[in-house]
Amino acid sequence: MNMQYRMLAAEAAFHALREDLSMETYWDNLKNSWIWEELYRARNYRPAFEYGLVPGLAISALEHYVLKGKFPFTLKHGKPDHEETDVAKLHCPIQYPKPDEVLSFDVPTSLHRSNTNHEHDQPAHLHLRDPKIPEVINLPEYAGPESRYCPARVYEYNPDDKGQPKLQINAQNCLHCKACDIKDPKQNIEWTVPEGGGGPKYSVM
Ligand code: SF4
Numbered sequence: 559m560n561m562q563y564r565m566l567a568a569e570a571a572f573h574a575l576r577e578d579l580s581m582e583t584y585w586d587n588l589k590n591s592w593i594w595e596e597l598y599r600a601r602n603y604r605p606a607f608e609y610g611l612v613p614g615l616a617i618s619a620l621e622h623y624v625l626k627g628k629f630p631f632t633l634k635h636g637k638p639d640h641e642e643t644d645v646a647k648l649h650c651p652i653q654y655p656k657p658d659e660v661l662s663f664d665v666p667t668s669l670h671r672s673n674t675n676h677e678h679d680q681p682a683h684l685h686l687r688d689p690k691i692p693e694v695i696n697l698p699e700y701a702g703p704e705s706r707y708c709p710a711r712v713y714e715y716n717p718d719d720k721g722q723p724k725l726q727i728n729a730q731n732c733l734h735c736k737a738c739d740i741k742d743p744k745q746n747i748e749w750t751v752p753e754g755g756g757g758p759k760y761s762v763m
Pocket residue numbers: 684707708709710711712713731732733734735736737738739749
């Protein structure tokens with residue numbers, strides 16, 4: 559799905575450059591595409607569970623099987639995504655299965671296949687608003703969520719000279735999903751546009 563967005567954006571950018579139009583073409587293309595139709599039909603599934611498990615299942619089933627996306631209104635999420643992150647002590651660690659190398663792969667293999675590339679000397683595109691928050695709040699209270707949700711393992715806590723955990727940002731691996739910008743519990747991570755379109759590259763085999 560993410561790739562489809564990128565292709566639509568690339569097409570809009572191409573037409574905007576060629577015909578001196580504005581990037582609003584992207585918005586029009588998106589609204590007229592199957593992506594918009596599919597997302598619109600599914601818009602109420604997740605927020606329906608704000609009302610509890612049973613109402614959520616009932617509303618989702620009604621929407622899916624009977625109304626087929628024609629619910630007369632759009633339900634809202636209760637609060638922003640970053641405020642939904644609980645402190646780690648309320649949860650048990652999840653033990654994920656190892657990649658099976660058939661359908662799932664380790665991070666270096668997945669990164670290699672994403673064709674991600676950034677110029678080695680380009681300016682950093684990921685910024686911490688307050689550099690102390692990772693070690694003072696995110697790691698002790700939230701078990702370092704940025705090192706868990708980032709699909710490219712950009713954020714790593716490694717020991718510094720004194721053996722204390724210190725956040726290291728491997729920005730060259732970034733896939734530009736923007737999860738860190740959205741999900742960081744203190745909204746401390748700022749994603750900015752990388753220089754020269756660096757990032758994953760779509761290639762036709
Ligand atoms: S944008 Fe996505 S891939 Fe890039 S650092 Fe943030 S979470 Fe990781």
